[in-house]
Amino acid sequence: MESLDHIRVNFNAEQLFLLNFCLGFLMFGIALELTIDDFKALVKNKKSTWVGLASQMVLLPVLTLMLIAVIQPHPALAAGMLLVAACPGGNVSNYAVHLSKANAPLSVLLTTFSTLAAAFTTPFVFKQGQNVLTSLTRSQTTFSIDFFSMFLSIVQLILVPLILGMLLRQWQPTFTAKIIPTVKRVSLVIFIAFILFAVAGNLENIRQHLHRVFLIVMVHNGLALALGYYFPKWMGRSTQDARTISIETGIQNSGLALILIFNFFNGNGGMALIAAWWSVWHLVSSFVLALYWKRHPVAVSQ
Numbered sequence: 001m002e003s004l005d006h007i008r009v010n011f012n013a014e015q016l017f018l019l020n021f022c023l024g025f026l027m028f029g030i031a032l033e034l035t036i037d038d039f040k041a042l043v044k045n046k047k048s049t050w051v052g053l054a055s056q057m058v059l060l061p062v063l064t065l066m067l068i069a070v071i072q073p074h075p076a077l078a079a080g081m082l083l084v085a086a087c088p089g090g091n092v093s094n095y096a097v098h099l100s101k102a103n104a105p106l107s108v109l110l111t112t113f114s115t116l117a118a119a120f121t122t123p124f125v126f127k128q129g130q131n132v133l134t135s136l137t138r139s140q141t142t143f144s145i146d147f148f149s150m151f152l153s154i155v156q157l158i159l160v161p162l163i164l165g166m167l168l169r170q171w172q173p174t175f176t177a178k179i180i181p182t183v184k185r186v187s188l189v190i191f192i193a194f195i196l197f198a199v200a201g202n203l204e205n206i207r208q209h210l211h212r213v214f215l216i217v218m219v220h221n222g223l224a225l226a227l228g229y230y231f232p233k234w235m236g237r238s239t240q241d242a243r244t245i246s247i248e249t250g251i252q253n254s255g256l257a258l259i260l261i262f263n264f265f266n267g268n269g270g271m272a273l274i275a276a277w278w279s280v281w282h283l284v285s286s287f288v289l290a291l292y293w294k295r296h297p298v299a300v301s302q
Contacts, residue, residue, distance in 0.1 A: 089249075222285065
């Protein structure tokens with residue numbers, strides 16, 4: 001287990017800038033399709049919205065800490081699990097929900113809201129989780145961060161591009177409508193390249209240590225999907241909304257987690273392994289689930 005302490009994923013300043021730019025461009029592309037009506041929908045479907053946000057932003061970190069207590073992973077792996085759980089939803093979830101024929105507007109709303117809140121919630125959840133990780137992993141190894149530094153970083157990476165995209169749509173709607181198809185295609189290419197780059201950069205480490213993270217990520221992600229489905233059902237939400245919240249809870253912005261690992265944790269290998277493999281696995285699990293649900297549709301009222 002000690003060998004994980006010596007794994008480092010090192011990036012120079014130019015590579016870090018490129019990764020930051022990629023994430024910022026993805027957020028900018030998402031914002032071009034956001035309107036004030038998307039936020040008004042929060043009032044119209046407020047119960048499912050709050051249930052979804054609670055599932056992802058509160059219950060998932062709690063579930064993660066419980067899983068860490070049970071499986072007792074290496075401290076670096078535990079920190080990676082907590083950081084992924086603290087991140088907002090990934091934008092790929094919107095496509096997966098659309099594919100599954102679930103509630104696409106609710107998916108967009110949850111992703112948008114969790115992303116906007118991430119500047120506060122991600123450092124807060126991670127910092128609070130660190131208060132219990134030491135005892136859960138029975139280790140003196142800690143991965144603490146400065147709340148304000150991470151807050152400013154996420155504002156720059158996520159909130160600024162989102163605000164710029166929404167302002168462009170508001171001020172130049174005709175121009176925005178023209179560039180949206182191109183931006184969406186470029187964003188998709190950037191997203192795929194981002195994941196491939198992250199995995200390629202960790203390829204040798206993944207080969208040597210995949211056996212340490214494969215089951216952990218699979219179980220962690222599987223429990224997140226199950227939590228996102230059964231908690232809304234227990235709260236009386238429709239099957240369609242439960243499927244949506246399941247995918248939203250299971251798909252996390254692990255790309256943001258990787259960037260934070262490079263910026264704040266010196267590219268810690270154990271944390272990067274979790275985030276990099278989550279980036280791959282949550283795409284597989286969510287799209288398999290989406291295709292299954294697509295073949296088993298439900299009535300909107302269910």
